[in-house]
Amino acid sequence: MSVMTGERGEAPTGGGTLPEISFRRRAADKVVQALVYAAFVLAIVPLVSVLWMVIGRGLERLDPTFLTHSMNGLSSGDEGGGANHAIVGTLEQVGLTSAMAVPLGVLTAVYLVEYGRGRRLAKVITFVVDVMTGIPSIVAGLFVLAFWLLALGFDYSGFAGSLALAILMLPTVVRATEEMLLLVPGDLREAAYALGVPRWRTVCFVVLPTALPGIVTGVMLAVARVMGETAPLLLLIFITDAINANPFSGPQGSLPTFIWYQAGDPNPQAVERAWAAALTLILIIMLLNLGARLLSRLRKPVSR
Amino acid sequence: MKNGSRLAALGGVFVAGALALSACGSDDNTGGSSAANAPGDVNCVRGTVNAAGSSAQKNAIEEWKKLYAQACAGATLNYNPTGSGAGIQAFTAGQVAFAGSDSTMDEQEAAQARQRCQGNPAWHLPMVVGPVAVIYNLPGVDGLQLKPATLAAIFAGEITKWNDPKIAADNPDANLPNTDIKPIHRADESGTTENFTEYLHSVARDEWKWEPAKKWPTEAGGQGATKSDGVVTVLKQTQGGISYVEMSYATKNDLQTAKIANGSGEFVEVSEQSVGNALDTAKQVGQGNDLALELDYNTKSGYPIFLVTYEIVCSKGLPAEQAEFVKAFLTYTAGEDGQKVLSDVGYAPLSPALAGKVRAAVEALS
Numbered sequence: 074m075s076v077m078t079g080e081r082g083e084a085p086t087g088g089g090t091l092p093e094i095s096f097r098r099r100a101a102d103k104v105v106q107a108l109v110y111a112a113f114v115l116a117i118v119p120l121v122s123v124l125w126m127v128i129g130r131g132l133e134r135l136d137p138t139f140l141t142h143s144m145n146g147l148s149s150g151d152e153g154g155g156a157n158h159a160i161v162g163t164l165e166q167v168g169l170t171s172a173m174a175v176p177l178g179v180l181t182a183v184y185l186v187e188y189g190r191g192r193r194l195a196k197v198i199t200f201v202v203d204v205m206t207g208i209p210s211i212v213a214g215l216f217v218l219a220f221w222l223l224a225l226g227f228d229y230s231g232f233a234g235s236l237a238l239a240i241l242m243l244p245t246v247v248r249a250t251e252e253m254l255l256l257v258p259g260d261l262r263e264a265a266y267a268l269g270v271p272r273w274r275t276v277c278f279v280v281l282p283t284a285l286p287g288i289v290t291g292v293m294l295a296v297a298r299v300m301g302e303t304a305p306l307l308l309l310i311f312i313t314d315a316i317n318a319n320p321f322s323g324p325q326g327s328l329p330t331f332i333w334y335q336a337g338d339p340n341p342q343a344v345e346r347a348w349a350a351a352l353t354l355i356l357i358i359m360l361l362n363l364g365a366r367l368l369s370r371l372r373k374p375v376s377r
Numbered sequence: 378m379k380n381g382s383r384l385a386a387l388g389g390v391f392v393a394g395a396l397a398l399s400a401c402g403s404d405d406n407t408g409g410s411s412a413a414n415a416p417g418d419v420n421c422v423r424g425t426v427n428a429a430g431s432s433a434q435k436n437a438i439e440e441w442k443k444l445y446a447q448a449c450a451g452a453t454l455n456y457n458p459t460g461s462g463a464g465i466q467a468f469t470a471g472q473v474a475f476a477g478s479d480s481t482m483d484e485q486e487a488a489q490a491r492q493r494c495q496g497n498p499a500w501h502l503p504m505v506v507g508p509v510a511v512i513y514n515l516p517g518v519d520g521l522q523l524k525p526a527t528l529a530a531i532f533a534g535e536i537t538k539w540n541d542p543k544i545a546a547d548n549p550d551a552n553l554p555n556t557d558i559k560p561i562h563r564a565d566e567s568g569t570t571e572n573f574t575e576y577l578h579s580v581a582r583d584e585w586k587w588e589p590a591k592k593w594p595t596e597a598g599g600q601g602a603t604k605s606d607g608v609v610t611v612l613k614q615t616q617g618g619i620s621y622v623e624m625s626y627a628t629k630n631d632l633q634t635a636k637i638a639n640g641s642g643e644f645v646e647v648s649e650q651s652v653g654n655a656l657d658t659a660k661q662v663g664q665g666n667d668l669a670l671e672l673d674y675n676t677k678s679g680y681p682i683f684l685v686t687y688e689i690v691c692s693k694g695l696p697a698e699q700a701e702f703v704k705a706f707l708t709y710t711a712g713e714d715g716q717k718v719l720s721d722v723g724y725a726p727l728s729p730a731l732a733g734k735v736r737a738a739v740e741a742l743s
Contacts, residue, residue, distance in 0.1 A: 141401055146406045228472070311427055311457055
């Protein structure tokens with residue numbers, strides 16, 4: 074393709090049949106080009122400065138002690154201590170969240186695209202998913218607080234936090250998966266049907282594998298989003314300085330709330346820990362992204 | 378399903394990562410901590426208990442739970458500094474074992490608390506005292522005396538010279554210079570600011586027009602400094618400066634502190650003793666072991682600017698293991714070992730008389 078357009082583009086100028094491009098048009102071209110570059114720089118400045126700050130200040134405390142120790146038995150003014158309890162909490166909570174939201178979200182999208190087209194139920198679901206996208210995270214937190222903790226009487230736990238996170242994650246997964254499934258060419262489905270493959274096998278072995286890289290990207294974006302979510306966790310997982318590996322019982326730590334509490338503390342040692350935790354969070358999200366990319370690349374369907 | 382197996386693999390990565398991390402993680406941070414304040418002999422109850430409430434007593438609780446856990450491995454207290462109101466709410470909803478609060482519960486809250494304690498009353502136990510010292514930097518003028526109205530007018534920016542007639546009237550013997558007063562305040566949000574503005578608001582409403590708040594009102598003006606240490610540093614460099622900090626900062630840094638007039642017109646120096654005197658004049662408004670106090674900023678005896686924070690506990694009715702932990706922990710905090718820690722972290726201990734009452738009340742918990 075690119076070769077062809079190149080030839081087409083060059084032919085007229087080479088022949089010299091067209092008049093020179095006017096100064097006005099060339100000036101406009103340069104001005105717009107400059108504006109686009111400026112916009113690019115503007116967009117990149119906050120990103121780079123955030124990364125710069127977080128890496129620069131986070132590296133001061135990002136040591137093995139920080140990763141392997143909790144804050145147990147330390148007050149915020151003490152040196153040392155770490156975020157192990159928060160890292161464990163965040164991984165377990167987000168893991169549980171994904172275990173709830175991803176299958177449900179993907180299946181919902183499959184229904185919407187493959188089975189429910191034009192049906193009333195599908196329209197209702199689409200509408201509800203749209204509404205869910207707009208739920209502020211604190212409201213999701215309050216809902217779980219009122220429902221799970223106050224009405225049903227369960228205690229604070231990591232699982233309560235992941236319930237709220239699942240509410241936030243679900244619409245993002247549905248939306249992303251839906252977009253990806255819609256991109257799968259109808260020809261593929263028709264080809265499968267023509268070979269006598271039943272619908273459910275077509276979905277499982279033709280449609281989903283084709284859309285997989287896109288779905289994984291969408292899921293990873295959703296994971297990254299809920300991993301940094303603070304407000305519902307502040308309400309639901311309580312606070313603890315000790316490692317609690319059981320997300321179903323007792324207070325748990327989490328990286329966002331750890332950052333929140335440590336950054337709000339007047340002691341410089343606590344602020345250093347907050348920066349290191351911010352860097353840790355970014356690194357975890359990056360690693361997960363890389364891992365998911367790798368996974369979906371390894372399992373890519375045979376190229377056509 | 379292939380797709381399912383991929384997602385399961387992803388989930389497996391999460392779980393494996395979390396397990397690996399928790400397996401090599403450690404709760405043991407005893408590396409270099411000193412045992413200077415270690416409690417001698419505590420009734421050791423292991424377990425995990427949640428509490429929430431006042432952020433004003435956060436540092437005290439943090440220190441206490443650290444020292445308690447050092448003496449009693451396996452005892453974990455999780456204290457969430459959500460603020461007094463949220464703490465009381467979490468307590469009455471049955472989510473935490475006890476609440477920390479700067480203020481006493483109103484009737485409705487007390488009724489909810491009674492319900493939460495299975496029909497038994499909830500008690501307020503005073504545990505931490507936070508005195509605020511007025512510090513200044515004026516060489517040659519020691520023992521500055523200030524009436525509440527004068528103090529408020531200075532911080533409101535209405536009095537701008539040290540030899541203002543109002544200040545002179547409070548200090549008939551002092552040789553006041555004709556220099557500018559430079560009020561310094563906390564630039565960040567702070568419990569100290571809240572205590573101090575609460576005091577100004579209740580005793581000098583004509584001069585101090587703003588509501589009590591954690592953040593210094595910008596209209597009041599003056600120079601800002603971050604954290605208590607910052608205030609002390611700026612004050613030391615500023616001749617003619619005046620500010621307010623927790624008492625321990627004033628004593629630690631050997632700063633000039635002003636004597637403040639109490640309700641009887643007597644000028645009182647800030648000290649654990651004088652704050653204790655004022656505390657003893659506070660009226661107990663609770664019944665029996667409920668030690669809810671009515672603080673009087675116009676106290677007739679002792680130093681008037683301070684705050685008392687309570688632990689709000691069920692007198693009975695908590696699940697046994699929680700009740701046992703709470704009782705053991707509060708026995709430590711109200712005891713001598715616990716109270717002597719307070720001066721190191723910016724507070725003052727309870728007066729001996731009140732501490733005695735609190736110990737008796739904790740003893741009666743079941």
